[in-house]
Amino acid sequence: MEGVDHLADERNKAEFNVDDMKIIWAGSRHAFDVSNRISRFVATDPVFEKSNRALMTRKELFKNTLKKSVYAWKIIKELRLSDEEGIKLRIFMDQPGFLDLHWGMFVPAIKGQGTEEQQQKWLSLANKMQIIGCYAQTELGHGSNVQGLETTATFDPKTDQFIMHSPTQTSSKWWPGGLGKVSTHAVVYARLITNGKDHGVHGFIVQLRSLDDHSPLPGITIGDIGMKFGNGAYNSMDNGFLMFNQFRIPRDQMLMRLSKVTREGKYIASDVPRQLVYGTMVSVRQTIVSKASDALARAVCIATRYSAVRRQFGSENGGIETQVIDYKTQQNRLFPLLASAYAFRFVGEWLKWLYTDVTQRLEASDFVTLPEAHACTAGLKSMTTSATSDGIEECRKLCGGHGYLWCSGLPELFAVYVPACTYEGDNVVLQLQVARFLMKTVSQLGSGKAPAGTTAYMGRAQHLLQCRSGVQKAEDWLNPSMVLEAFESRALRMAITCAKNLSKFENQEQGFSELLADLVEAAIAHCQLIVVSKFIAKIEGEIEGKGVKKQLKNLCYIYALHLLHKHLGDFLSTNSVTPEQASLASHQLRSLYSQVRPNAVALVDAFDYTDHYLGSVLGRYDGNVYPKLFEEALKDPLNDSVVPDGYHEYIRPLIKQNFPSAKL
Ligand SMILES: CCCCCCCC/C=C\CCCCCCCCCCCCC/C=C/C(=O)SCCNC(=O)CCNC(=O)[C@H](O)C(C)(C)COP(=O)(O)OP(=O)(O)OC[C@H]1O[C@@H](n2cnc3c(N)ncnc32)[C@H](O)[C@@H]1OP(=O)(O)O
């Protein structure tokens, strides 16, 4: 029935003020107002219609993305939207495209690595979108190993130019978003060679296409790398390939904030860490963590609302059946994901703070916190995107058969989201960076250098290596210090075991390669500790709103205890908990699920998503699922005619058994 809220009973059960929770979720009243206003604006503008995406051909989808992106830019300019509003517009538009790479990587790369002069020249064009840029780092043969890139930029002192060249097929740039068909420019990462010496990978601004007719400049071969996973989905993006054939650019197009090449061809390295050339990746990894909470929240919102609508079994005397959300198995799969969405939100807020702090320090030439910022952005990007990808797929299963329908919104969400486990650094490769950082920290214990920041707990190694958890009853698992101690002790003991095993190898690098799998597990344990500790810090802070804090506490402990349950092997093998304490944790989890149950729909309403953004028949705000599933089905082109195309050609001859005889 139109206009009826099928989830009204669920909403009436809520024990907290949803509007207050919306502010907590958004981060502030201001952030909520912006998000709420822009999402509704996008939802009502026909240009941003997206329900027809799956049926578009690649070319139609690409053109539709161009149309939406340019229209979004026009709105940003005409309505003088702020950066914050512009970014929200892009998010709610919900279609990956060249704008992401232009604003998300090209502009930041110039800001981070260009000199004042270069910024003035290039950003004035880029900020008006008179040039469109992308980030061309990955090559056909090398993505994870940035130091292994093969493209060369050789300085020619005669002409004061760099010669950009792709010496092999594997050196072709391959993957950059926006490169295939749209970008006029790119920040290209290539090996800098002066006077025959290789100085490693540096960034260069390179014009790729004519600003008059968009044709590739001579010496440049460029195109799209082809269809990717899923229909619609990430295929709106023109990920591209690029080859240089002795292509020349002026010397002043090398990004020279971190190091320089003089007119004579002399290379001058500055005294800043060379890793700052990776700065753009660090900034995007930070953004990806907040986006993980958003993607997971979308999936959880769909699965929660649908689980409250869907009924199976349990009917007594012909009465109504049980809502599937009431099954403990459903709760055991769904509520930890709901809790994770909130957890990633808060760790994302904290990471943004950490990133802002390290950026300010770098500007003041203070590099002390750079390794930690790198480890946190890499590790949390890895951990949250892996959990979110798995979570979206779990939400699809939580919706049963209907979750597999395109109109559930979940297949497309998964297809768009899952490459987050790979881009901006493969998730395993990134956890190994965390592991290196942890091994270094462990090796310095006792040296007088106290570990700080997220590794401060390692400074209490003596206690954490010996302590036994004091949990005696299920309620003890609601004690923040007991929860934290269990996670700290597990993370520390895993790291120390790895360090001990490493020390048995004469060659540290060889030892590291032998122990890769254990090192990744130790890194994940450390990252989970960070998320748990930031959630606990959040609930221990000031939180306004009727009943809001109570709900967040429940979610925080669900998050922590479900991790304990999932990684029980780690907790038991490190003696961080006993089997009895683990069983008390399971008991406490069940009790927390019961407390969350009446609030579940309201907790996903707090995300404030429009039906347009969710793009899901199953996750509709009004819960009016079944009539809308029919409506969607009837829109499918196969239902345009009762008798399908191909009937006379194939079905009829088959049934009548009168097809021509086969010849081999
Ligand atoms: C007017 C208003 C305007 C508003 C605008 C409105 C419009 C809005 C439109 C859009 C809005 C934009 C929204 C943007 C949102 C963006 C969202 C995201 C979308 C994403 C789209 C996908 C795009 C994808 C892009 C890419 O994938 S780019 C390529 C990424 N590639 C990688 O990540 C490669 C991974 N590999 C590496 O990073 C490195 O190779 C390595 C694995 C780290 C190894 O490096 P190496 O140098 O070999 O180091 P090691 O020897 O291992 O270590 C040495 C040393 O260095 C330290 N280290 C390493 N990395 C770093 C680092 N980054 N920082 C600091 N330190 C680092 C390492 O720890 C070691 O330290 P020690 O020596 O101390 O041990």
Ligand SMILES: Cc1cc2nc3c(=O)[nH]c(=O)nc-3n(C[C@H](O)[C@H](O)[C@H](O)COP(=O)(O)OP(=O)(O)OC[C@H]3O[C@@H](n4cnc5c(N)ncnc54)[C@H](O)[C@@H]3O)c2cc1C
């Ligand atoms: C949708 C999408 C968009 C992208 N956009 C861009 C872009 O705009 N610009 C850009 O430059 N790039 C882009 N990329 C490329 C992306 O950054 C790389 O794909 C990514 O860094 C992974 O590198 P790879 O493909 O070389 O993977 P590989 O490194 O080849 O990984 C293959 C396997 O090897 C494993 N592996 C690799 N090294 C190690 C190791 N040292 N130890 C243990 N295991 C290892 C990995 O875990 C993985 O399982 C994009 C990729 C995708 C999918």
